[in-house]
Amino acid sequence: MDILQIVGLGLVVCVLAIILRQQKPPMATLLTMTAGVIIFFIMMPQITGVFNILRDLAGQANISMVYMGTILKIAGIAYIADFGSQICRDAGENALASKIEFAAKIIVLVMAVPIIVAVLQSLIKLVP
Amino acid sequence: MTGLEIIKTLVQVLVIIIVLAVFLEMLLPSSQMHAYVKMVMGLLVIVVVLEAGANLVRQDFKFALPALNQNAQGPSLENIMAEGQKLGDKQKERAAAEYRQGLEKQVLALARLQNNLNVTGVQVKISDHAGNQDYGRLTGIILEISPEPARDSSTTVQRVKPVEVTLEANSTPDKTPEAALTNSEQARRLAQTVANFYNIPVDQVRVVEK
Structure with missing residues (x-):
């Protein structure tokens, strides 16, 4: 069971990080980061499976793969930004975490521009 | 529906x-x-x-999505065009070389049908200037013939020359002016045949002895 391994890894890393944070705080941050990356890689095959199902569903609904690709990229950006900002917050760098989130928001908005334009064009065409 | x-x-x-x-x-x-x-x-x-x-109102709402290429750093159009031109020229050169080789083999096969002459090689000249209107046109053929008779591959033993017994000591029966004339006449006929086959003037076909 993956969930048992992940929870076990999380608890062990949590205890180690608490102990390390007293002695060497940078090492505790590094340990947390490593555990996060490991959990992410364990989950990678499952994420791929879910994305394939979403792609099939989108194909059935005749949704353009351009839109679908954009949405999946945006979800990925949100996850990566969340991951980075959480690490920064754990390390006590709240300002840096805010900057990461700001950058992610801008990137998401830029990627959403084609969809926004498509919606606007549709609405303009609907108006007689 | x-x-x-x-x-x-x-x-x-x-x-x-x-x-x-x-x-x-x-x-x-x-x-x-x-x-x-x-x-x-x-x-x-x-x-x-x-x-x-x-689909209900039979209208097409699929629009061309604007491309976000502000960060794209691809090659410029001029570079792509120049590369394409270069590639095209290279392909044309290769095509011309293969065409020339094919023609040389054809001419050689045609020339060897004339059993009288031993044609050893053929050089074909074509118009290979890419911008020219006559690009690829046949401009000249050089047929190389050997004075030695063609060796028949089916026989392994060289054929014995007929022995002539003459009374005159200084006579040379092999190299008579008549033989040379015959040879020249055969070469002219070969050139004419090749020129007719490829529909080019006969003066563009040269027969040289090697």
């Missing part, structure tokens, strides 16, 4: 879109980013519903 079938398809598509949207929402991280991603997803659902509904 009847009206009922169109509505049925539309309902199916809408159900799939709603399931997809709920599924995608579950995937999203529970952070500040949630609202932004949800907004984009909402826009996507609007676009898809409009596209699906457009």
Whole structure:
């Protein structure tokens, strides 16, 4: 069971990080980061499976793969930004975490521009 | 497609879109980013519903999406055109070389049908200037013949020359002016044949002895 391994890894890393944070705080941050990356890689095959199902569903609904690709990229950006900002917050760098989130928001908005334009064009065409 | 079938398809598509949207929402991280991603997803659902509904009114709502190429650092159009031109020239050169080789083999095969002469090689000249109107046209053929008679590959033992017994000691029966004349006449005939076959003037076909 993956969930048992992940929870076990999380608890062990949590205890180690608490102990390390007293002695060497940078090492505790590094340990947390490593555990996060490991959990992410364990989950990678499952994420791929879910994305394939979403792609099939989108194909059935005749949704353009351009839109679908954009949405999946945006979800990925949100996850990566969340991951980075959480690490920064754990390390006590709240300002840096805010900057990461700001950058992610801008990137998401830029990627959403084609969809926004498509919606606007549709609405303009609907108006007689 | 009847009206009922169109509505049925539309309902199916809408159900799939709603399931997809709920599924995608579950995937999203529970952070500040949630609202932004949800907004984009909402826009996507609007676009898809409009596209699906457009079939009802038989209108095409599929638009050309604007490309976000502000950060793209690809090669410039001039570079692409120059590379394409270079590639095209190279292909033309290769095609001309293969055409020349093919022609040389053809001419050699044709010339060897004339059993009297031992044709050892052929050089073909074609107009290979790419911009020229006559690009690829045959401009000259050089046939190389050998004075030695052609060796028959089926016989391994060299044929014995006929022995002539003459009374005069200084006579040379092999190299008579008549033989040379015959040879020249055969060469002229060969050149004429090749020129006729390829529809070029006979003065563009030269027969040289090697």
